[in-house]
Structure formats: structure tokens, C-alpha cells
Amino acid sequence: MTTRIFDLSRREVLAGLGASAAGLIAGGATPPATAQLALQARPATLALRQGQPPTPIWELAAVSHLGNVRLKRGNRCEVVFRNELPVPLAPVWSGLNGPAASDPLRGRAPTAPGATETSIISISSAGTLLADFRLFEDSLKQPARPLPIIAEEANQILVDRDEVLLIEEWRLRPDGTALSPGRDPQDTTPLYTINGQTSFELSAAANERLRLRFINGSQRTVLAIKLESHEVRVMALDGQPAEPFPARNGALVLAPGGRADAFVNTAISAAFVLHDGKEARSVGSLKVSGQLERRIPLFEPQPLPSNDLPEKLELRGALRFDVALGAANSGWARPANFSTASAPAFRAKAGRTVVLALQNPAPITTVFHLHGHPFRLLDKLDDGWKPYWLDTLAIEPGQTQRIAFAATSPGRWLLESVLTDWAAPRLVRWYAVE
Secondary structure, three states: OOOHHHOOOHHHHHHHHHHHHHHHHOOOOOOOOOEEEEEEEEEEEEOOOOOOOOEEEEEEEEOOOOOOEEEEOOOEEEEEEEEOOOOOEOOEEEOOOOOHHHOEOOOEOOEOOOOEEEEEEEOOOOEEEEEEOHHHHHHOOOOEEOEEEEEEOOOOOOOOEEEEEEEEEEEEOOOOOEOOOOOOOOOOEEEEEEOOEOOEEEEEEEOOEEEEEEEEOOOOOOEEEEEOOOOOEEEEEOOEEEEEEEOHHHEEEEOOOOEEEEEEEOOOOEEEEEEOOOOEEEEEEEEEEEEOOOOOOOOOOOOOOOOOOOOOOOOOOOEEEEEEOOOOOOOOEOHHHOOOOOOOOOEEOOOOEEEEEEEOOOOOOEEEEEOOOOEEEEOOOOOOEOOOOEOEEEEOOOOEEEEEEEOOOOEEEEEEEEEOOOOOOOEEEEEEEO
């Protein structure tokens, strides 16, 4: 098996770094960084089974922050990444929409074991971001934990608490060790955690307004999460503000890598119930005690501030392409075999609206992830779109979903496709905005 991702040509690497540098110096001297973030890829453990030794895992950790990583929209962030693992790696960002030169596989080579690399990223949007190693899972010897990153709005949002709930799926062998995705899960047992805990508890007072950032950190499974006896009002999806709406039956359905910011007004103690498509299970609880007294009552939440995405997409003159997800002999490859010389799925001129007809020919649900641009999910009649933006979408077997995005970020970007089967390989292609 070739390992093309670890062998980018010198010309490709220099071209990517040169494009990054050009973006930094355009218009004059390089502006100073306004935030710092030190990341480390390192071995770790999690206590997943009572009475058994901790389970070895790998993780992407923020060594420069206590608790959740919080940056601000508009930050120019210096990221120092140290790789303490025995394989080349690079963080894969969901929701960043940064320069193409930083996109793994296409823009820059992964960091070698024992090496440190420094880069600059601009936080152009407020929202819930996610960084992980999913593109490198073929070489991971342990399952890896992703890292949630909060990009805060410029002005304070009127909530009492802001909490991250990272949901993760593990496949445990009889000896308590965990299996990496992309491998046969025979003789393993699924287990789910919130924030690394098998029985998560969130404490609050009654009458609090919580902003809960739900993240499906699993690698293969579409999950539904519900807080019983509470209305869950969706405020953002995949890091982009949405027109507020109540979650259907109080449940949020998230594809792997999907994020949802929701407002919840606490009332009584209740369970967090997770459904993986096979069974429902309690994975944690909201523990309510006492009462928060307010001088001013809680009003209906207003939409979160816009990230300046276009209000309207011109569909009439859009460029239209059919993309069969994971189809054989159609250009899809495992990340380890990805070649920068492969043909693109499509090319588009910057400034155009692009419509993709995403076809799932597989007999099970397939998850699609678009790098570089958030997209709108179009209505069935192609005469409008849902009132939110996404970067990840689960498509049912044999179905076609149409999405649209404004091609505003020049560069070469990845498409990802993976079946909702633990043993299925992750597949990639690329597209160009010129």
C-alpha cells in the first residue's frame, strides 16, 4: 500500500506554504497574532469500564488551555502543533473554513513524529469547531479523541452557562482495549461517553438558560440525543447560526462530526438519552437543584449574530454536478492512497453558486463532509433551502440529496465519504475553486 499523504512533493508543499504566506503578507506587513493555541497529539487513557485498567487511546489536546478552548471571532491565532505520536499527523478542522494551504492532504504535509510546526489561522466565524485526525485513521494504532474548539461571538450571548457535550463512540474488545475505526468490529461492544464519562452529570439550578454545544464525535454512527422533559431550541448547526427552531420531539440528530448549539431553559432533573439507531440508552443526566431568581424573565431567544454568509444563493444560474458517494471507479480513494495528481470531482469559478446532487448508491447510510465551504440543504423541489448551514450530511441508502454553496474560497478542497459501518474505509476526492 502506498502512503501518498506522507509523501507530498516538495513542489506541492512549497506551493501550499507560499499561498499561505501570500495571504498573510497581502497588503503590507504581517499583522501580529491576537491569540495562541498550543496543540499536542499524544497518548492518553480513558476509564471506560469499571474495575478494568484504563483504555489506551490517542488524543488531540490543547496544552495551552484549562478546560474548553475558547477563541473569538476575528482572532488571528498562532497554532503550535507538537506531534508526540509515532505516525505523521495534522489536525483536520471542521467549521474553520481557513486557507486552502492549511487543508490536510491537499495544502500541507502532516507533521512528522517528534516534530513541531507553527501556523497562523484566522477565526473568521463564531461557532462550535472541531479538530481531529479522521483523515489519518488508516495509520492510527489507537482510536483518537477529537478536540472541540469554541469560537465566541464578538458580543456576549445572553445565556447563564455555555457547555460543550462531546459524544463519543467506542468499540471495546473483551480485554478492555478499544478498536480504531475502519477495522472489523467483530467481538467488540459499543460504548458511548459524554465528555469522556460513561455516566455524565451536568449540574444546574432551575430557571437557568444553558447553551449546550452538542458534538457527535463518533466516527461512523448517526446519533440522536435528547434531554427529557425539556424543550431543546436549536440555535446553530455545524458552527453556523440558524433560524431558531425547536428540535423535533426534543431530539437532535447528528451525523458523525456534526455539531448543534441549543438553548435549554432548565426545569427539573432529567436524563440525556442517546439513540444509535438500534437502541436507546441513558448516557448522563441534568441534575437540577435550587432556583435561579431573575429580575427580568427569560424571553424567546433571538438568532445568533450572522457570520456574514450570503443570505441568498442564486440557484437559477448555478453550476451543477452529480457526485456518487464512494462509487467504485469514480475517483474516490482512501486517504493513505490519495494522490494530488488525481482528477477533481468538479471545478468551479470563484463567486459562482455550486449545486451538488449527492447520490448514495450504497445499501446503508453514507456520511458526506465538505471541506472549505458551508452549504445549504436544498428542498426536494429545488426551489428553496433549509434555514441553516451544514458542513456534514448523512444520506440514506439509495437516496439523492442536493446541496448548494457559494464558491468563495479559492483553492483545492477535499470531499469525504464514509459508510455508517465501523469497518468501512473513509474515502476522499477533491474539488477546485479557481
